[in-house]
Amino acid sequence: MICKKLMLGVALLLAVTFVNAQSTDKVDGYALWFSNTEVATAATHPTGFYLEGKSDTRAIITAELQDGLSNLFGTEIKRQRKVSKGILLLITPQDKLAANYLKSGELDKLEEDGFLLKKENGMMVIAANTEIGLLYGTFHYLRLLRTGEQFPVRLEERPKFDRRILNHWDNLDRTVERGYAGRSLWQWDELPSKVDERYQEYAKANASVGINGTVLNNVNANPMILSEEYLIKVKSLADVFRPYGLKVYLSINFSSPAQLGGLPTSDPLDEQVIEWWQQKVAAIYKEIPDFGGFLVKANSEGLPGPQDFGRTHAEGANMLADALAPYHGIVMWRAFVYNPTEEDRAKQAYNEFLPLDGQFRKNVIVQVKNGPVDFQPREPFSPLFGRMQNTTLMPELQVTQEYLGFSNHLVYLGTLFKEFLDADTYAKGRNTPVSSISDGTVFKDSITAIAGVANIGSDPNWCGHHFAQSNWYAYGRLAWNHQLPAHKIAAEWLKQTFTTDQQFVNAMSRVMMESREATVNYMTPLGLHHLMGWGHHYGPEPWCAVPGARPDWMPSYYHKADINGIGFNRSSTGSNATAQYFDPLKSMYDNPQLCPEEYLLWFHHLPWDYTLHNGKTLWTELCYRYSEGVDQVKVFQDVWRTMKGKVDEQRYQEVESKLETQLKEASWWRDACLLYFQTFSQQPIPSELARPVHQLEDLKKLKFDMKHHN
Amino acid sequence: MICKKLMLGVALLLAVTFVNAQSTDKVDGYALWFSNTEVATAATHPTGFYLEGKSDTRAIITAELQDGLSNLFGTEIKRQRKVSKGILLLITPQDKLAANYLKSGELDKLEEDGFLLKKENGMMVIAANTEIGLLYGTFHYLRLLRTGEQFPVRLEERPKFDRRILNHWDNLDRTVERGYAGRSLWQWDELPSKVDERYQEYAKANASVGINGTVLNNVNANPMILSEEYLIKVKSLADVFRPYGLKVYLSINFSSPAQLGGLPTSDPLDEQVIEWWQQKVAAIYKEIPDFGGFLVKANSEGLPGPQDFGRTHAEGANMLADALAPYHGIVMWRAFVYNPTEEDRAKQAYNEFLPLDGQFRKNVIVQVKNGPVDFQPREPFSPLFGRMQNTTLMPELQVTQEYLGFSNHLVYLGTLFKEFLDADTYAKGRNTPVSSISDGTVFKDSITAIAGVANIGSDPNWCGHHFAQSNWYAYGRLAWNHQLPAHKIAAEWLKQTFTTDQQFVNAMSRVMMESREATVNYMTPLGLHHLMGWGHHYGPEPWCAVPGARPDWMPSYYHKADINGIGFNRSSTGSNATAQYFDPLKSMYDNPQLCPEEYLLWFHHLPWDYTLHNGKTLWTELCYRYSEGVDQVKVFQDVWRTMKGKVDEQRYQEVESKLETQLKEASWWRDACLLYFQTFSQQPIPSELARPVHQLEDLKKLKFDMKHHN
Structure with a gap:
């Protein structure tokens, strides 16, 4: 064993040296935040x-x-x-x-x-x-x-969360759901015989920001991941990751006992099923003694789960938790559930999980997306945080930009993550933000965890967009210490990735800090959400209406524009989602005058001539916001152009080209949304703003071509 | 009597005809909102x-x-x-x-x-x-x-308030405190022998929007107003106003018994003093049987009051109220009190008046300024509204633009008035806004009232700026019906004053609706306040420090800028002014994350690199807001220029010239505030924004010349 360890040590040494040599010769982004060797x-x-x-x-x-x-x-x-x-x-x-x-x-x-x-x-x-x-x-x-x-x-x-985990939505065929940086890193066909050197680089990058867990496969899980064939492949990855402190977890399919094991059922209370899981877990730990545990998406978007057998989420999760407990493994059970019923989608996770509070085992953590809908450019925090007081909750953040321009738009998410983590829940009065609700400060959880859905693929620069690396970096840094300011993280990432030139760092950290708000402006300002094209979630399709599709996957479900106004009435006169929050948030959100304007149309349906705090009407302000988003991207482009010469030419050109795309698409967003909503508001776009450059009918014909973007 | 009345009727008929004839020949603004004769x-x-x-x-x-x-x-x-x-x-x-x-x-x-x-x-x-x-x-x-x-x-x-009153801060020498439209309308030297025809026009204008009361003289009252000589003059005005439903009120000096009556004291519990007031009131009602009552500023900014004799505000007010009661007169007692003590000025009116709740007579109304400091471009509402539940309160709004660019800046105040009236106090849970607190809906007051400090003088166009007429108009319309939307009032004023041309009305009502926010942006964004020059309150002097002057009259008292940050900490870790509000406002205002950003620096002292919701730092956002204010005025100017030909040339040119001044001064404001605060923040103005055109040292030397502005 000593001999083997030594050999690995030497191999690692060589690999590290290799990377650094490469980073000075060719700056393609492969070296991540180790690129700057000043x-x-x-x-x-x-x-x-x-x-x-x-x-x-x-x-x-x-x-x-x-x-x-x-x-x-x-x-x-x-x-x-x-x-x-x-x-x-x-x-x-x-x-x-x-x-x-x-x-x-x-x-x-x-x-x-x-x-x-x-x-x-x-x-x-x-x-x-x-x-x-x-x-x-x-x-x-x-x-x-x-x-x-x-x-x-x-x-x-000392880290704020015990388990700082990446979720890869990687399929076994190496496609990546919501991945925009090439194929999956995991070369399942070559494993375990060939161990790609990139796995070490991946582990090093994670360790350098404190990430200590990785869920290798998609939450829409293929049961095959638990087959003996794949477990050996998983083990080979775990061996590479182990010296970096990075533990392996797997997403499991709840009907694995039937689909993989050939049992007649996957009922979690069935003796045979229980035994099947116990044996499977034992087999995993035999190969991977520090295996982290399971991530489960169950009874969600058509996936199997305990409800198929008349059991609750808690009964399903606890059965798995009992199997894992002897090995100190955990279950991360996702609360991302909703059905196309009469009930507001934004309320459903809360409605379904709150009654189960206190019923979960100690080694079950309920994994809750930051917002109550689905990783929108901006959402209020999920009201489960703070309400579910007898269950350990872990936040699920999305590092990959599913709804934020894929890897084509420069959108720094440090500000989004912070806005969520800093959001005060008022669960125990003032100063009980989401961060201290979930890091054990308020409710003394025995295990604490946080997850980020990875934006990593096999593209040379890992994340597709050079600046998308900052989101991986920021997620890790905040998982370690959620009190770090977003701008500090941006600055330290810029310095390590490009140059410590003060002018560069100041200008570009400002661009990063504004970038998410710019995207909110040109995509979904004032609390609008889910205006994206159906399925792919790229580009504006507020008019989208696919016959027979689930209504809660259609933009009109969310924007509810009509000649009277726009927005989803989630106040007490509507779906009453506001009641899921503690006061004063409940009262604030419920009252259009007190509701923060960034959530206005999330919680309220308001007339087109509703007057905002700045004296503009809702329609006028929408026009201004969409235009401002486009203008902001123009400024980003201008600022970047003054950086020519300060950074290597390859990355300069690649970012420049992405910004060109972003600017084009920001104006596509503006035109599509304003021209479409104008058919309801029937009001002109203020004369001092730029005219749309597109025709609505042309935009409606535009078909998004996945190949260009993924 | 019949004969006399008939004669008056004929005289009125002639006067009205005269005005209308004039308005078609010469459009100097004298015809107010009767100008458009389409x-x-x-x-x-x-x-x-x-x-x-x-x-x-x-x-x-x-x-x-x-x-x-x-x-x-x-x-x-x-x-x-x-x-x-x-x-x-x-x-x-x-x-x-x-x-x-x-x-x-x-x-x-x-x-x-x-x-x-x-x-x-x-x-x-x-x-x-x-x-x-x-x-x-x-x-x-x-x-x-x-x-x-x-x-x-x-x-x-049916009007929402019983008494819809204008307060003239007019002195007997015809100067007007905070008046920017020439000398006082009231020609005391000519009265009662010569009755200017303009008095009727004034009464008609008020009646046309429902205003039914006028306090003729300054709250800093000269005791002489109660002399027999002046009461005869007052009577002659009351006679003109009466057929228009406009009642006369007077501001009184609390030490009138001593100063005017020659008594040894003005102690409100002194028998002689009580009798003096009873006789004075009887004398007034003998001349003016429908006299409205008294407005009193007492123990405020150096004026005499009951506290000079060890008596309370309630004892002072009640003594006057008892004298007026037999004639159904009322006392409007101002709550505008503050002293240069350790206590936050914003808290003092509340602290001094709340203990007196329930001690006032039924015919006393406590008159409270909309905000807790003093008619700033933006303030949160005064917390007395809603808290003082056993006393009738009346709002005092300022129609004249003391802190809003005098009569040189186009600032439509309909939005400011509405923001205040619509503000939810939460005194009885949600939906108890200031308007229903003060109009008798919530607390069933027997008398209800509202006051607006007039912007009217003897300038040909009454208000100095043609658009300032809209603030007189809007005040009256809202006093009648506070539920009218500000944009509806703006549009109806524009149509009656200029033209019903739809393009004109749409464009200019948008300018009006944005104008106040633009002014907040270039003067005091994000909750800043009182950065104006000392005494005159015109132009930026955030650095102002007059040796020996009251510290609570100096800008640094309010902005508290230093190298660590900027803003007045009124949260629970500071002066705790937030505790004067009901929840959820209390909790919201107390928490910088929940505090509406328009009040951020009103309630919090925050570091220069504090991150706002949009990802910008506080310093950067300040730079953006100041710049935006200037840009908005540019747009107003551009829009107005497209109106040439749609309105008469005289008013077109006069407004154009005022907008030029406003733009110049908006950039003066931006430069002065940014350059001064930059000495603390030590950060650059973002490169994408316009550079300051002034030098800080030059701006500091600029002396405001009253003659140019008043």
Whole structure:
């Protein structure tokens, strides 16, 4: 075993060196936020570093430091055999020298994944309880150097969520649902015999921002993932990820016992079914002793689930949880449920799950999308957060831009994630935001977790758009520490990915910070939502009406435009979705005058001549917002053009080309929505705004071609 | 007496004719909203009108109809001696023919001032319980015609407030405090011997929008107003106003007994003082039997009051109220009190008056400014509304633009008034807005009232700016019916004042609706306030620091800008002014995330890099808002220029010239505030925005010259 581990260590070392060499020759984005290899000037460099012992993780740390520091300081900085002044010391309590450099109990608060940075006795010290903690500390130190920050006198960091998970909606045929960066990373056909080197890069990128779990396959799960054939492939990935602290989870299909196991039923209370799952779980843990657990989409959008057998979500989840419990595995059970009934779709997850509060096992976490509908450019937070007080909830964020222009639009989601995490639920009075509801602060959950739906594929630059990498990065950083400001994350990502040039960082972080609001403006301003084309969710189709399709998948279900006005009345005079929130939110949302205007048409159907706070009518303001969105993208383009020469030509050109597309499509959005809604409002577009450049009838004929976009 | 009345009637008839003739020859704005004399096309005209009896008011109605209808339809329409089909019938229950045309109890709901319009038996009928009600109905009918509306099948109108009052801050020397339209209308030196014809025009304008009271003199009152010499002058004005339903009120100085009466004290519990007031009131009512009552500013900004003698506001007000009660007079006692103490100025009126709730006589109304500070471009509503539940409150609005660019800036205040009146106080749960708190709906007050500080002077066009007339008009219309939408009032004012041309009305009503928000943007966006120059309140002086001046009159008291951020912390961690509001407002205002961004810096001190909902930092958003304000004025100017030819050349040029000034000063505001705040934020103005055209040091040297502006 030692021999094998050493070999892996050497292999990793080579791989890391290879990447860094590549990043200086060819800047195609493959190197992610390790692209910028400028030499650090501000900081003093250590004379070397000391780290005792051998392990895969320690080999990774060694390689990262040796390579990273040497590049950063332009001089070779090596691992030393002895501790001396001026050195960087990495240490855990299990190390031989621990007693010399760590006080008793000094690391108690850090738990498993935390780390301590301190300056002591003329040394810089990185300390952690575990090797993975040391790895996180190493990445943090390198990040400080690469973003021009000083080594702190003393800094303790500990993640806010225990489980910081990516959800890949990757199918076994290597298509990716809602993926816009090429095929799935996982080359199932080659696995386990060929292990692509990119898997390590993936694991490193995740570890560098603190992500410690990955669900490999789509929530619309193929039962085959649990077959012996695939479990061996999964194991080979888990082996690569393990030294990076990245655990593997799987999405499972609830009818696997029948479909894969050949049982007559998948009823969760059936003895045979229970036993089938117990054996399956045992088989998984035999191969992957640190397997994370299952993610389940059940009785949702046509997928099988316990309700097919007259059982509740809780009964289904608990059966799986019992099978996983002996191995400390968890079940993440999605609350994304809705049916085409009379009831407002936005209310259904709440209605269906709240009665089950308190019925779930301790190792079940209910995974709730940030908003009550579905990853729209803007939604209020899901009211389950704060209401479901006796169940552990985990937020599900979408990193991939399903409704936000795919990988063609520059949309930094740090602001969207923060808006959600910072949203005050008032569950226990003021200052009980979603973040402290879900990170265990308010309800003392024994396990805490957060999920982000990945935007990663096999495109050279991983995410399709160079700036989409920032969303992967921001998700990880916020999963580690949701208190980080979005603009700080944007700036540190820019510095590591492009250049620390202050003018560049200032200008482009401002573009990033505004980008999501610009998209809301040109797509779905003032609380509008789901105006996207049916199925693909790209481009404007507010008129879309597919005969026989589910009404709750059609835009008119959401915008409800007519000659009287526009918007979904979710107030107490309508669907009363507002009642699912705590006061003062309930009262605010219920009253069009108090309702934040960014949610106005989410909660209210209002006349076209309704007057907004700024004195404009609703129709006029809609015209202004759509136009402003287009203007903002123009500014983004202008700003980017002044960056020519500050960044490498390849990425400059690729981003420039994407911005051209975005600008074209922003005006497509504006024209389509305004011309269509104008058929109801019957009012002119204010003369001071740009005229539509399209005809409504032409826009309606436009067919979205997946091949151009995916 | 009959003879005298008849003569007055003839005089009025001549005056009205004169005005209308003038308005076609010379359009200088003197004709107010009677300027547009286009011929009505849509409506069918009555064959004549029937109105029995004789009185000053009936003579006015006759003149208005004869002149108005003849002009409107381009054919002479006369008062008839008999009722016939096709006629316009005006009738009150006291009239001889009442039994033929009114059902028993049909007018019961109309009370004193209301009116009924109905089509019946081939006639158009205007009915009311009083002659003044008939006059209001007549003006309403003429307004319908002049704005292109049909005569309704049935319409009942009744004012929301009993007393709809203008407050003139006119001094006896004919200067006007915060007046920007020339000298006071009241020619005290000529009165009572010479009665200017303009007094009738003034009364007519007020009656046409339902205003039924006027306080002639400044709240900073000269005791001389109560001298015998002046009371005779006041009486002569009251006589002119009476047939228009306009009652006279006076502002009194609380130390009048000492200053005017020569008593050793003005203590309200002193027997001599009480008797002095009783005699004074008797003397007033002897001359003016329908005298309205007193307006009192006491113990406020240095004025005398009951606290000078150890008495409370209630004791002071009640003493006056007792003197007035036998004559049905009222006391309007202002709650505008604050002292330069440690306590937040915004909290003081509430703190001082709430303990007195329930202690005031029935004929005392506490007059409360719309906001808790002082007529800023935007303030949250005063928390006294809703909290003071056992005292009748009346709103005080400012029609004159003390803090809104004087008569140089086009700022339509209909939106400001509505924002305030519609503001939900939550005093009795949702849907208890300021309007129903103060109009008697919620608390069943026996008297209801509203006041507007007048913007009227002796300039040819009355208000200085042609568009400032719309604020007088809007105040009156809202005092009559606070449910009218601001844009409807703007459109009807435009049609009557300029032209019914649809393109003109649409474009200019949009300009009007946005104008106040534009001003907030270029003066005091995001909840900033009181950045105006000291004393005169014109132009930006955020840096103003006058040695020895009251700190609560200096801008830095309000903006509190420093290197850490900007804004007044009135949250629970600051002055806790938020606690004066009912939930959910209290919780909303207290939380920067929930606080409406238009009040953000009113309630919070926030860092320069605080992130707003749109992803911009506070500093960047301030830059954007100030720039947007300037851009909006540019648009107003562009729109106005397309109106050339649609309106008469004189008013076109005068408005054009004012807009030029406004644009210049909007950029003065933007530059001054941004350059000054930049000395704290130390951040650049975003490159996509226009550069300042001024230097901060030059702006600081700029001295405001009253002569240019007043």
